[in-house]
Amino acid sequence: MNSGAHWAAQNRDTDLRQVAGLSATAFCQLQEPQFLEELGFRNASRSMLHHLEVAGLPMEHAKEAFHTADVYTGTNMMVMLLADSLGDLCTQRMTHWDSFYYVCLQVRSSIRELMLKMPERLTVRSRSRRLQEAIENVAQMTTQLLSNLASAACMQLPPTSEADPNCRGFLGCHAWHRRLAQGSHDLAVLSHVMQTQLETALLWDSIMFRVDTGYLQLPELPAGVSLGDVRSQDDLRVNTLSTLIARLKASSPRSLRMVEIGVHHGEVAVGLLQRHPSLQYLGIDPYPGEYGNMRVRRGSGDFGDSANFRRTAARLRRFGHRARLCRRHSSQVARAGAMRACQARWPAKHLGLVFIDGAHDFRSVAADIQHWAPRVRPGGVVSGHDYRLGEAFNVVRAVHRFLPANRHLQLGPDGVWWWIV
Structure with a gap:
């Protein structure tokens, strides 16, 4: 076990209060925060393994990619443990600067050790050019993030002019904890980008x-888009689509119409409607009470839950006439028209953007592309979700089957795909 892992794992059992100079008489006039920052962790290794199993890809064909995901996951875990350990010390009211500075240096040393060992741990020579590129990208992104985190340690602190000088350690501890917590969150977000790159390389090489x-x-x-702009996996889709919408608005200042197929809880809809006040949105989702030919318990909130319709419609109500949620199958709306089938205020044609994220079997994705791609105006965007290893024989196959011969497919994090009409 390296020194960083040893420190993180053992500090709960070590009487660091003596090292930190804490005592029952320590006094700080500042009110202690009632909670600490939310930590971030995502098990990319487990997610990668799931996609490998679904795609039926033997581990021997993906061992370099899985090793990379495993190393990355361990790094994310280590930063989260360091942040959690520091948080415990913060709640013990560490007040003196010298006390905090000693602990801060220990944590910074652990992060630097992680950073310096990352290139060595990810020195993998793959026969695949694409996979080699993905692995090198992961090493570079992770090393840069850890370098930024280490360089920010034990430096700038919040203003202390109005605080008791003895409180500088208290302020420093919480400031450094916030940075570490943000670092763990950034690593968790970046894991989606990392995993998507590795999966895509495997997809292109093997399937x-x-x-x-x-x-x-x-x-x-x-x-x-920076990691700080992304708070959840949904935000990855929202940021990608928001960038596409901004480009469309720059080329055509008129109001933009968008159709989303497969709305679920409406996270994408709410995010885009908030960011783009001129966006006109139509969401289509049958909320059938089943998913993958399996009944879904009403009120569970899972995909297909019929109770999701009312909840999502209520979320969209604040956007007034700009947003409409239609409880129909996308094929029904395509045949009957949006104004008739959904009581929409505008016909679903000459669209600026369509986002296809409904049923993921090949026939459904193929039908959605065939029905809705022709309704997008020239210069608009045909897009969708889950261009992933686990969807190789469904979403990915349908996208390539119906990609126009003179158009280039483009990919974003979390499996977002699109082409320009």
């Missing part, structure tokens, strides 16, 4: 259906 993928680029965060 693709005689499709030319030479021009395709591995998925990345959209330009101008």
